[in-house]
Amino acid sequence: MISIHTPPQPTDLSDVRVANRAVVLRHVRLHAPCSRADIAAHTGLNKATVSSLVTELIQRRLLRETGLTENRVGRPATMLVLDGEPYAGLGLQVGDDELVVVAVDLGGNRLLTWRRAFAAPTVPAEETVRALAALARRAVTRLTGQGRGVLGLTVGVPGLVGADGVVPLAPTLGWRDLPLAAELRRALREPGFTVGVDTDANLAVLAEQRHGAYAGTADLVHLTGGTALGAGTVSGGRLLRGGRGFAGEIGHVPLDPAGPACACGRHGCLAALTGVDAVVRRVLPDAERDGPVTDYLPEIDRIQALAHAGDDTVLTGLTEVGRWLGHGVSILANLIDPQVVVVGGHLAALAPWLLPAARAELSARTLAPGACRLEASTLGSAATALGGATAALATVEAGRLPTT
Amino acid sequence: MISIHTPPQPTDLSDVRVANRAVVLRHVRLHAPCSRADIAAHTGLNKATVSSLVTELIQRRLLRETGLTENRVGRPATMLVLDGEPYAGLGLQVGDDELVVVAVDLGGNRLLTWRRAFAAPTVPAEETVRALAALARRAVTRLTGQGRGVLGLTVGVPGLVGADGVVPLAPTLGWRDLPLAAELRRALREPGFTVGVDTDANLAVLAEQRHGAYAGTADLVHLTGGTALGAGTVSGGRLLRGGRGFAGEIGHVPLDPAGPACACGRHGCLAALTGVDAVVRRVLPDAERDGPVTDYLPEIDRIQALAHAGDDTVLTGLTEVGRWLGHGVSILANLIDPQVVVVGGHLAALAPWLLPAARAELSARTLAPGACRLEASTLGSAATALGGATAALATVEAGRLPTT
Known part of the structure; x- marks a missing residue:
């Protein structure tokens, strides 16, 4: 229907060149190898403009010619790719x-x-x-x-x-x-x-938007794992930052006033129910026997092994954590309506046991027909x-x- | 820090003219009466471009000349305003x-x-x-x-x-x-x-962004009153729509699992605690004696009168509703971080009794230092x-x- 846009900006010729340079770089990133003629045909820029921009971008070593040619009618075309080297x-x-x-x-x-x-x-x-x-x-x-x-x-x-x-x-x-x-x-x-x-x-x-399994999705959330949970949101193709840059603080959304104590001083926040420390404590009651856990990787490995072995306590615990995760994500889905929510960190590592329960809860709590997708990140823990x-x-x- | 932008668009000369026309119209809207020279000076467009655009906009009756002139050194300038008539x-x-x-x-x-x-x-x-x-x-x-x-x-x-x-x-x-x-x-x-x-x-x-007391704020939420509560969000100057256009469904955010039944089948949703029907039922227990309320204005008037008169039941009830309102808005504040949340409908009409408790709750539940502002809409019920x-x-x- 309607849109509220950012205020229109006056356009001068140097802005036009910057914008068009971005269009060329983006086209080559998504469609390389491609020719100057391809770029002109797909971007709507005229051939002389493309030629001038490409020459500049090759000089600055942002593009390079591969020497490949396409098999097609007419003159063979020199193919371009991004220059990854410099x-x-x-x-x-x-x-x-x-x-x-x-x-x-x-x-x-x-x-x-x-x-x-x-x-x-x-x-x-x-x-x-x-x-x-x-x-x-x-x-x-x-x-x-x-x-x-x-x-x-x-x-x-x-x-x-x-x-x-x-x-x-x-x-x-x-x-x-x-x-x-x-x-x-x-x-x-x-x-x-x-x-x-x-x-x-x-x-x-941002990594998901560029390199993840749902790259290019215009309405996408990455929910970090870890002890503090954060939601990074791309909405309409743009990062949602908020007025002071403080958007995405989903970790302390209260889900269960009768739930476990949270670092923030309240009870039953999403982080207190689904953060990595909460999950380890919930499903591995012996984990803190030798003092606080400061290295989560071995504990996640243990949880995975026990879950694979069908350990009842672990499976029940992970299902419960999954339900809280789905509950938390439903709030995000109702307020922000992403197409996909991707979870990272320990939530990705434990996804096979968390996501079925989470998806059921999410679907039940989403007002709009058909909930958003909820998936594990494929980017690993360095996203x-x-x-x-x-x-x-x-x-x-x-x-x-x-x-x- | 960084931004994820919408994909760059190639810019051609007709796009440039459309964009520059928008810049001129916007400048006149915000700064009328103003001269062609003012527009050029403040927008960065050159004078010939401004002159050509203004001529076209006058012909199409989007701008008109007021005949006024400014008192300043040099040639008196013809002043322009938006042409409201056509x-x-x-x-x-x-x-x-x-x-x-x-x-x-x-x-x-x-x-x-x-x-x-x-x-x-x-x-x-x-x-x-x-x-x-x-x-x-x-x-x-x-x-x-x-x-x-x-x-x-x-x-x-x-x-x-x-x-x-x-x-x-x-x-x-x-x-x-x-x-x-x-x-x-x-x-x-x-x-x-x-x-x-x-x-x-x-x-x-959109009305708030253009005509309200916080017009022009880049990160702004309007929370409607009524039986169904919705949050309209402008973030970074743009309307937040979500992937399917279903963003803003804040009414069924669950706040109190032990709370009153909601139309959605759950208990203690924000709408079930702060919607106009819930508020009337909470503070005017006799309101439904003659059947369901289908006309809320007289009931809101009664609540206002009783509150002005210092009626204890009504004041206690409104404070409690205010706390739930602040709780609901805090979820929005933590996830989206607006600068201002403006409430409309019955929430605006009852603001003097709702907002103090709501602000205290919002502040206590906002993770970032200093909560967002929470204010009553000044646009009335036709926003x-x-x-x-x-x-x-x-x-x-x-x-x-x-x-x-």
């Missing part, structure tokens, strides 16, 4: 028990994925910043050693992220008002590339870092030429 | 106990606001369609009699609205799979203007119809010339 984006992620760095090139190829066991919730923020900087430096050294320019770096954090990369609150990490982007820039000695910070959920949904690396390339993809 | 948009709204029609001109002036008592929930859908068509016809006759062209008509409905103006579900009206736009077009004998349908909440937030009339003018405001 530029890379970096993404970092602060998880419950590890730090992750991912690098991708403009063509979407993963150049590296490194993990480092690190219990960020148990150490001071400064130490986490130092560890992030050390990991980023190693990745930058590797990439520049390969002759690539790093265009940017984005860190994903389980918490609120404000303007200028300040983290006002990350409850599971114990952070308050941490100027993370500025501290990281300082720790990296003011690098020649952009340093951004975003929520883990926002970056994970946030992958999204961070993708985000670091966003300005080039929007048609701005790299400054390095 | 075109109008119509909005209709199906309420719990009335139909409303509003007409506005391009300058945002309300040309008429007519109400007709009508208990849509108690009559067959065909009868409601006939009554809507009769009301629309009267308004069109009035407007064309004044020499105005009607550019479009949009109806707001408390329920789900799908593509092509079909209403798959409107529980309070008893509608299922009603092709409302098509039936209304037929009842109006295929009029020469567009006929659209949208949810009451979407149209109400949806006003938004419908505004929506009907959207294509012209987007820079497309009227076809009538």
Whole structure:
């Protein structure tokens, strides 16, 4: 029906060139290898414009010619692909028990994925910043050693992220008002590339939108696993940020006033019912016998093994967790109406036992006929870092030429 | 930080002219009276472009010259305003106990606001369609009699609205799979203007965005009053529709599993705790003595009078309703992070007694520091119809010339 648009922007000729450059890059990303004539035919740009843009993009090493030709009537065409070689984006992620760095090139190829066991919730923020900087430096050294320019770096954090990369609150990490982007820039000695910070959920949904099983879906949510649950939402093709950038805080939606205590001080929040620590505690009552769990991977492995073996306690527990998950997702479905909700982290690892119950609950609680799809992420536990690396390339993809 | 944009669109010269026309119209709407030179100075368009666009817009009677001149150095300038005279948009709204029609001109002036008592929930859908068509016809006759062209008509409905103006579900009206736009077009004998349908909440937030006390706010929610509660959301300046257009169904968010029965079959949904029928039943236990209430205005008047008189039962009841309202809005605030939530209908009429408790609850339940504002709408109970009339003018405001 109707739409409320962002205010119209006046269009001048340099804007037109930036917009058209983005159109060409996008077309090649989605349809490579393709010829100049293909681009003109499918984008509606005229041939002279395409030719001029392609020449510039080849000079700046954002496109390259493959030398292939198409078999068709008329003159054989030179085929174009994105030039993956010269530029890379970096993404970092602060998880419950590890730090992750991912690098991708403009063509979407993963150049590296490194993990480092690190219990960020148990150490001071400064130490986490130092560890992030050390990991980023190693990745930058590797990439520049390969002759690539790093265009940017984005860190994903389980918490609120404000303007200028300040983290006002990350409850599971114990952070308050941490100027993370500025501290990281300082720790990296003011690098020649952009340093951004975003929520883990926002970056994970960006990774889904680009690289996941539902890539290109215009209305898509990624629900992170972990101790703090966040919902990254793409609505109508755009990231839903909210007025202060604080959208997506689904972890403390109250589902069961009589439920278990939550870190936020209330009872029965979605995170207290379906967060990784809550799930481990629920289905492995002995897990905390030797003290608090700070490394979740072995516990998730144990749960999977017991579930595969048909352990009744574990199966009953996971079904119950699945029902709460479906209940939580139904609130999101009724309010935001995504086409697909993709779950990550431990929710993806335990999906075979969680999702059937979750889908039944979701369907029963969705007002509109036919609930949205609820699926496990196929991106693994580095989705946030992958999204961070993708985000670091966003300005080039929007048609701005790299400054390095 | 980063943004996920809609796919870039190739820009050609006719697109540029449409976009620039929208920029000029918007500038005049916000800053009239203003001169051609003002427009050029503030929009970044060059003077020749502005001059050509203004000439065209005057010819099409979208702008007019006032003849006023500014006192300033140099040649006196001819001042421009939107030409309100020639075109109008119509909005209709199906309420719990009335139909409303509003007409506005391009300058945002309300040309008429007519109400007709009508208990849509108690009559067959065909009868409601006939009554809507009769009301629309009267308004069109009035407007064309004044020499105005009607550019479009949009109806707001408390329920789900799908593509092509079909209403798959409107529980309070008893509608299922009603092709409302098509039936209304037929009842109006295929009029020469567009006929659209949208949810009451979407149209109400459009009215807020344009005409309300928080006009221009980029992240804004209008929460309708009435028996079915809906949330119309503008996020980042754009209406949040969802993948199937079914976003905003906040009425059946479950707040209290031990609460009163809801029309949806569950207990303690937001609508069952704060909908107009629930509020009347909660604070006026005698209201249904003579049968079901089908006309809410007198009951709201009674509640206001009793509250003003300090009636304990009513004040306690309204405080409790206010707490549930704040609870419901906190879910919206945590998930979507609007800057302002504006409440309409009976929630606005009872705001002095509802909002203090609601704000306290909202603040306590918002994870981010400092909750969003929660305010009463100043648009009155015709907000949806006003938004419908505004929506009907959207294509012209987007820079497309009227076809009538």
